Amino acid sequence: MSEQTKTKKKITWKNPLALWGASGGNYEVPTITHKDPSEIWEKTKSFIVPITKIGRFHYEYKSSNHGSKLWNRTRWWPTRRTILWTKGVYNRKSLKAEKIRKDKRPIFWFLGLVFLALFPFIVPEDYKNTLLVAGGIFGIYASINLCWTLVIGTANIFSLATYAVVGAAAFGTSWLSINLGLPWWTLPLIGMGVGFICGIIIAIPALRLDGFYYGLLTLGLNELCRVYVVTSKTFGSASGGLYGASTFINDEWPPMVQSITSYYSSIILLILTLFLFRFVDGKRLGRILRMSPEKKEAFAEASGINYKKARVMVFLISSTALGFIGGFYTAYYRGVAFNIFSFDTVLLGLAMITIGGIGRSEGAVIGTMLVVVLDKVLISLGPIRYIMIGVLMILTILFLRNGIFGIRKQFREWRDKKKGERRSSRLERGGEMLPEQATEMDDKDEVYRKRYDKMQREFLKTLVSEEVVEEHKKKPLGQHSEALERLLLYFRRSSQVDKYVIKCEKPFKKYKIMALSGKRGGSPRLVEDKTYTSTEDAYHGVFLRRLQDLMEA
Amino acid sequence: MDIPFVIINGITIACIYGLIAVAVSITWSALGLLNLSYGFIFSFAGYGAWLAERYVWHDPVFVLFMGIFSGVVGGILVCLLVFIPVHDKPNFNIRGMIGTLAVSLIGSQCLLQYFGPKNKLLPEVFGYWKIKIFGVVLTADKVGVIVCSILMIIIVVRWMKSSRRGLEIRAMMMNPHAASIVGIGVRRTGLYVMAVTGAMTGLSSVLLSQTYYLAPFSGLTPMIKGVSIALMGGLGSVKGAIIAAIILGFNEALTSRFLGGQYVLITQFSLIILVLLIRPRGIAGILDKAREA
Numbered sequence: 138m139s140e141q142t143k144t145k146k147k148i149t150w151k152n153p154l155a156l157w158g159a160s161g162g163n164y165e166v167p168t169i170t171h172k173d174p175s176e177i178w179e180k181t182k183s184f185i186v187p188i189t190k191i192g193r194f195h196y197e198y199k200s201s202n203h204g205s206k207l208w209n210r211t212r213w214w215p216t217r218r219t220i221l222w223t224k225g226v227y228n229r230k231s232l233k234a235e236k237i238r239k240d241k242r243p244i245f246w247f248l249g250l251v252f253l254a255l256f257p258f259i260v261p262e263d264y265k266n267t268l269l270v271a272g273g274i275f276g277i278y279a280s281i282n283l284c285w286t287l288v289i290g291t292a293n294i295f296s297l298a299t300y301a302v303v304g305a306a307a308f309g310t311s312w313l314s315i316n317l318g319l320p321w322w323t324l325p326l327i328g329m330g331v332g333f334i335c336g337i338i339i340a341i342p343a344l345r346l347d348g349f350y351y352g353l354l355t356l357g358l359n360e361l362c363r364v365y366v367v368t369s370k371t372f373g374s375a376s377g378g379l380y381g382a383s384t385f386i387n388d389e390w391p392p393m394v395q396s397i398t399s400y401y402s403s404i405i406l407l408i409l410t411l412f413l414f415r416f417v418d419g420k421r422l423g424r425i426l427r428m429s430p431e432k433k434e435a436f437a438e439a440s441g442i443n444y445k446k447a448r449v450m451v452f453l454i455s456s457t458a459l460g461f462i463g464g465f466y467t468a469y470y471r472g473v474a475f476n477i478f479s480f481d482t483v484l485l486g487l488a489m490i491t492i493g494g495i496g497r498s499e500g501a502v503i504g505t506m507l508v509v510v511l512d513k514v515l516i517s518l519g520p521i522r523y524i525m526i527g528v529l530m531i532l533t534i535l536f537l538r539n540g541i542f543g544i545r546k547q548f549r550e551w552r553d554k555k556k557g558e559r560r561s562s563r564l565e566r567g568g569e570m571l572p573e574q575a576t577e578m579d580d581k582d583e584v585y586r587k588r589y590d591k592m593q594r595e596f597l598k599t600l601v602s603e604e605v606v607e608e609h610k611k612k613p614l615g616q617h618s619e620a621l622e623r624l625l626l627y628f629r630r631s632s633q634v635d636k637y638v639i640k641c642e643k644p645f646k647k648y649k650i651m652a653l654s655g656k657r658g659g660s661p662r663l664v665e666d667k668t669y670t671s672t673e674d675a676y677h678g679v680f681l682r683r684l685q686d687l688m689e690a
Numbered sequence: 691m692d693i694p695f696v697i698i699n700g701i702t703i704a705c706i707y708g709l710i711a712v713a714v715s716i717t718w719s720a721l722g723l724l725n726l727s728y729g730f731i732f733s734f735a736g737y738g739a740w741l742a743e744r745y746v747w748h749d750p751v752f753v754l755f756m757g758i759f760s761g762v763v764g765g766i767l768v769c770l771l772v773f774i775p776v777h778d779k780p781n782f783n784i785r786g787m788i789g790t791l792a793v794s795l796i797g798s799q800c801l802l803q804y805f806g807p808k809n810k811l812l813p814e815v816f817g818y819w820k821i822k823i824f825g826v827v828l829t830a831d832k833v834g835v836i837v838c839s840i841l842m843i844i845i846v847v848r849w850m851k852s853s854r855r856g857l858e859i860r861a862m863m864m865n866p867h868a869a870s871i872v873g874i875g876v877r878r879t880g881l882y883v884m885a886v887t888g889a890m891t892g893l894s895s896v897l898l899s900q901t902y903y904l905a906p907f908s909g910l911t912p913m914i915k916g917v918s919i920a921l922m923g924g925l926g927s928v929k930g931a932i933i934a935a936i937i938l939g940f941n942e943a944l945t946s947r948f949l950g951g952q953y954v955l956i957t958q959f960s961l962i963i964l965v966l967l968i969r970p971r972g973i974a975g976i977l978d979k980a981r982e983a
Contacts, residue, residue, distance in 0.1 A: 345970045353921045361959045368952035491788050520799045527796035534789040536777050
């Protein structure tokens, strides 16, 4: 005890008020121990929350730019379209002019198509035949799925009759080619006619039905076609399909030439379908359809859109294209088998567009590629490959919102969510003000004042002790220890709102504590009934109330 | 002209497909899941019954119950694999449907891998007797099919009307959001619904296997027929499904009697398209207000 008091008495502090000649103001006075104010200041200054790097794509190459360069662009003749969508920006850090490609998809499409074009020359000789056959199948199926995407993605109509249309066109053209001896080049054209008729048939229910009602109905149509073909003698129920149609692949050519011809023909079909997709999805019809998805028809109609006409159009266009593909299929395989109508085909097709991502051309193509590789290249695995496709499908459903090509968007949403979480955890330290309040406050100095104020109050709370109260009771005015002086300086500086004042009811006899309203013309209010007999008592009463407010806030 | 024969045939067909249709309807209205994996559950239950008959006990009633039990297991499997992980994710309707298709693909291929493509035959559950009522000869399997499936539907409907769990399911049918707010667990109810509908599919599997063989893909046609009946009745309505099952059952019996078996699906789908063109939400078509797709 005595040891402590000894050390305490040794501690002194420099009185800042001594220079002004306050009464009894010594230059150095003894003080009680208290916390160092620089500690909390250092603590507040240093961030404890880990800071992650902000900004994105530090690694991305950006070509340099000059203002005038932006105007000399290569354009697709004869349109005004530029080759790539380019935008000039200024680097935020270095302020250098840079050129960025707003849409890099054409680059990847170009590379992908170059890969498909060079594919026969880069595959190993041992697998060449298998891979070329698979490539041919890929081209045809990707074309079918692109047409399907027009209906299921762009028009947002859940139709499952796509393969039924292809099959109907293929069976029709096979039958005509076998019985009437039509040459191969007429088959896709006749197929277009068949497809057009099928398009009318499937478009009529689409005007009345929606959602799964339409999807299941088309599934039923598919099954209907299958049963009809399987039981009908004209369509070769005995041989499992119709074979012997005319083809563009000459039997007398060497086998490799045959494979390469068929491969390239199906890739050309794919490119044609991609053009069709682009000119339907990316143009007026696609815009109209995407504006009037299911359950938003009323809005579309109110905007002056004839969505029924647009839907019939997209059915007719895609079915005609599917009919063309059906005719091509016949000419490609010299006929057609029943399993084009089977439920498994629909299922695999659905797997293709689901895995890739419904509604996007690249999703349809890449999904088709994945499933065809699993289905046709790894054929030695047996039924396990279907299980693999199913597992891939399940995983896509469970974890991805819209297939492989939806990952980018999903990842960005997830990243932004995480970023927001981290940002809010950083701002939580920032004091009284919540981030939302801070953004709404016009005077940003206030944000910082509150933050500083919080820090200061936290520090001042550590100074409050019995000794300080005792010291103030003894001598409310005059020179004090550092702790008390800091507290009093803070209290005196507080705002006019609810600031405590002493009301003298009878000089030297009766004093009461009041609080200012803080508004001009607003009268002060009495805060307590207690009367003090001297000014010193009243001073101490105010001090205690302020201490209480500080500790409670 | 044996009209009674046609009527009995129609009712038999209606009973089997009606079971699946009611199952599809209940699942759709309670969970918002269009379950297209009933084909797989169908085959799964059939193989379960077959295994039970082969390795455990030959008793026909035991086989019947094992079929129902395997159907329950299959339903719970689908629920755990697809419904529970996906039900609260965006775009649930389409994702759930594709998920059930994927389960169906995987499951059927697994069955094919394990049991092989050879057809299996289930025992005659109801024996070989015949009965004559009002001059109509009824074979044992027809009587059994009609009695069992009507009993099953009555039990399920009574259970849904009178039990606590049934109340939860009906609450989910009316308004899934409000039901979850008042403390009805979506996942738990999903399990009940899938178990019950799985049981119905399992029963229909054993019943249909009285006339047909059992194969890994034999569930496909019943599933498509069940779904089309549910569609025609109005997705989500048990009454509508039953009416549609009766109409389509008679259509099937009449068509195969007067036109020939291969025209069954053609007349069936023409009928469905006709009904749907007149009433786009199916015959019942009102309950569907409860759950918008």
